[in-house]
Amino acid sequence: xxxxxxxxxxxxxxxxxxxxxxxxxxxxxxxxxxxxxxxxxxxxxxxxxxxxxxxxxxxxxxxxxxxxxxxxxxxxxxxxxxxxxxxxxxxxxxxxxxxxxxxxxxxxxxxxxxxxxxxxxxxxxxxxxxxxxxxxxxxxxxxxxxxxxxxxxxxxxxxxxxxxxxxxxxxxxxxxxxxxxxxxxxxxxxxxxxxxxxxxxxxxx
Amino acid sequence: xxxxxxxxxxxxxxxxxxxxxxxxxxxxxxxxxxxxxxxxxxxxxxxxxxxxxxxxxxxxxxxxxxxxxxxxxxxxxxxxxxxxxxxxxxxxxxxxxxxxxxxxxxxxxxxxxxxxxxxxxxxxxxxxxxxxxxxxxxxxxxxxxxxxxxxxxxxxxxxxxxxxxxxxxxxxxxxxxxxxxxxxxxxxxxxxxxxxxxxxxxxxxxxxxxxxxxxxxxxxxxxxxxxxxxxxxxxxxxxxxxxxxxxxxxxxxxxxxxxxxxxxxxxxxxxxxxxxxxxxxxxxxxxxxxxxxxxxxxxxxxxxxxxxxxxxxxxxxxxxxxxxxxxxxxxxxxxxxxxxxxxxxxxxxxxxxxxxxxxxxxxxxxxxxxxxxxxxxxxxxxxxxxxxxxxxxxxxxxxxxxxxxxxxxxxxxxxxxxxxxxxxxxxxxxxxxxxxxxxxxxxxxxxxxxxxxxxxxxxxxxxxxxxxxxxxxxxxxxxxxxxxxxxxxxxxxxxxxxxxxxxxxxxxxxxxxxxxxxxxxxxxxxxxxxxxxxxxxxxxxxxxxxxxxxxxxxxxxxxxxxxxxxxxxxxxxxxxxxxxxxxxxxxxxxx
Numbered sequence: 001x002x003x004x005x006x007x008x009x010x011x012x013x014x015x016x017x018x019x020x021x022x023x024x025x026x027x028x029x030x031x032x033x034x035x036x037x038x039x040x041x042x043x044x045x046x047x048x049x050x051x052x053x054x055x056x057x058x059x060x061x062x063x064x065x066x067x068x069x070x071x072x073x074x075x076x077x078x079x080x081x082x083x084x085x086x087x088x089x090x091x092x093x094x095x096x097x098x099x100x101x102x103x104x105x106x107x108x109x110x111x112x113x114x115x116x117x118x119x120x121x122x123x124x125x126x127x128x129x130x131x132x133x134x135x136x137x138x139x140x141x142x143x144x145x146x147x148x149x150x151x152x153x154x155x156x157x158x159x160x161x162x163x164x165x166x167x168x169x170x171x172x173x174x175x176x177x178x179x180x181x182x183x184x185x186x187x188x189x190x191x192x193x194x195x196x197x198x199x200x201x202x203x204x205x
Numbered sequence: 206x207x208x209x210x211x212x213x214x215x216x217x218x219x220x221x222x223x224x225x226x227x228x229x230x231x232x233x234x235x236x237x238x239x240x241x242x243x244x245x246x247x248x249x250x251x252x253x254x255x256x257x258x259x260x261x262x263x264x265x266x267x268x269x270x271x272x273x274x275x276x277x278x279x280x281x282x283x284x285x286x287x288x289x290x291x292x293x294x295x296x297x298x299x300x301x302x303x304x305x306x307x308x309x310x311x312x313x314x315x316x317x318x319x320x321x322x323x324x325x326x327x328x329x330x331x332x333x334x335x336x337x338x339x340x341x342x343x344x345x346x347x348x349x350x351x352x353x354x355x356x357x358x359x360x361x362x363x364x365x366x367x368x369x370x371x372x373x374x375x376x377x378x379x380x381x382x383x384x385x386x387x388x389x390x391x392x393x394x395x396x397x398x399x400x401x402x403x404x405x406x407x408x409x410x411x412x413x414x415x416x417x418x419x420x421x422x423x424x425x426x427x428x429x430x431x432x433x434x435x436x437x438x439x440x441x442x443x444x445x446x447x448x449x450x451x452x453x454x455x456x457x458x459x460x461x462x463x464x465x466x467x468x469x470x471x472x473x474x475x476x477x478x479x480x481x482x483x484x485x486x487x488x489x490x491x492x493x494x495x496x497x498x499x500x501x502x503x504x505x506x507x508x509x510x511x512x513x514x515x516x517x518x519x520x521x522x523x524x525x526x527x528x529x530x531x532x533x534x535x536x537x538x539x540x541x542x543x544x545x546x547x548x549x550x551x552x553x554x555x556x557x558x559x560x561x562x563x564x565x566x567x568x569x570x571x572x573x574x575x576x577x578x579x580x581x582x583x584x585x586x587x588x589x590x591x592x593x594x595x596x597x598x599x600x601x602x603x604x605x606x607x608x609x610x611x612x613x614x615x616x617x618x619x620x621x622x623x624x625x626x627x628x629x630x631x632x633x634x635x636x637x638x639x640x641x642x643x644x645x646x647x648x649x650x651x652x653x654x655x656x657x658x659x660x661x662x663x664x665x666x667x668x669x670x671x672x673x674x675x676x677x678x679x680x681x682x683x684x685x686x687x688x689x690x691x692x693x694x695x696x697x698x699x700x701x702x703x704x705x706x707x708x709x710x711x712x713x714x715x716x717x718x719x720x721x722x723x724x725x726x727x728x729x730x731x732x733x734x735x736x737x738x739x740x741x742x743x744x745x746x747x748x749x750x751x752x753x754x755x756x757x758x759x760x761x762x763x764x765x766x767x768x769x770x771x772x773x774x775x776x777x778x779x780x781x782x783x784x785x786x787x788x789x790x791x792x793x794x795x796x
Contacts, residue, residue: 019524
């Protein structure tokens, strides 16, 4: 049922290039094939503090299939500005894309990827069985945590710190039967005097 | 439509018009709705496309006193497409109006279409009163939530004092940088509320900074790479048209003697009659364009997002080429194809920068000859024996020869659209009005209305398919009512032809739901709308029927019964290698 063949040399008879690109659209150097491995990146974003921004940002990450580990948002000293901390796990091109797509949103004021040594903190509340409150308190102290609620049946401990520290703490609490855990995800700031300006550039004040 | 329940909320304020308030003074804002309309007027809007409905009634009431001409469409999707086409042809944001709920959701396809093609569009939607929002009120839908991924930005304008400013900003944003759609959702209590906040002139939000000129160091490096190139090629995209960079691009290509390939949205950005033109690349692009893009060693992509229909598989896309990417949207750099020389900025200004940085043209005589050879080896061709059914390519080609030089072509989506790409000769920007990125069947009928109203003195022809026409043909009533001189050509093969082509090529000919058992007689249907209908069944009558349809002063519909066996070639299968385009079904199966 098809139409006749168009004129011209067939596919096998045509001039062929030597090169190739990888799936990220990057030309492959035949000598050293570079592939980008996923890594964790912490994006810090200043956004307009207005309704719908959180939905807009989380929707962006989901619809563009960026692998998001945590997203936290809260007010800043400026009533009109909120700061988001977003941890993603992506290969280099994905990190670059995520940053640019985030910058492209109109309510976004600035975006910066934080240095690996940036301060990162998250908070966890861990509720464990309450039969051995003294033992729970001892473990909590090892992680600079503290019990914030105690009842005959359960003790709830607050832990603050980096992600690995909280992972380790939760692991340690498992000996008491962890009933529930809630974690905030990372809040992060650059070390030293650097702050983020409206253009997303770090500057010393 | 029963859903448009005017009885639900009769608006007493519309009955109090005593008609004695007309003054020559500038209009003062009195309500939120007035603020929205005056904001549009201040932005220079003189036409809007829409459909009335309960929640948007205050805004329409404000239109009553406005000089903005309102075109009542049959369906909100038609309003969005007409406004989109108006924006493409005029370069200014088209305006679409709809009520809440189904009115807004019916706009969604058109907004998504504008988003994919970076068409300037502003949509104003009615919304239930703020007290009812979130309660699943009658005709309530979360319009802002639904349209968030498909707008540059959208606004819930719940405050009558800032509502006008929201409309102004939305207009400016749609028009600035990489153009695109914006939406302002207008709750009925806010549009009815009194306000004296006067309109502001359209200004983009302070967080939006489209780049203007590219980094000089990168420009210098790009110029150096271009001078050293052996096989340079320009890929001219839709951004060249949208960015009014067509003249600059032509001058640049000719000055440095660089062959030019266009993307589909880039059709018309470079004249296909020029010796340097290789035509359109991609899935159904020309052999020359696809071979050039495959074998180039330096590709200058201008205003293109390297869409998958253009690139085929990225592993085989221009694999020998360093890429200079001139682009206004930073997020397009390295999204699909890595840019060795990212030049962020306005296309026209960056081309000027690149021109200033160049001292020599690349030495590419051999390459140009090669490109020329490909053009000769791979003509877009078809056989058209007089005793066989009409070939669709012949209809497009004959129409192109008879049409005015500056005629505007609009299309639906499918095989007919590809033939309209291939067999019409595009020489000027803003003459190709199509659903490139979203691929919206049904775009043809309403887009012609928007295009014609944006350029009333120019010829407008729409190539449509029987399937696409059936999706939005109700808008023909608008073309008749507005007495628009449009020629619709339905390339009728009684099938969703492109799907059928894929079924034959990739699904062993299992033609599930692609062939109609019956289609209406479109010429008679057109007559019943009050348009002029023509039935074209004979090869020998092609010229005469086109002539008569063109001469008819009003909407004419040609029902062209074409060879149902005709398919679109060349073809690069989805994700395939552009250099290995198939010239026939047999070659396609062997790829």
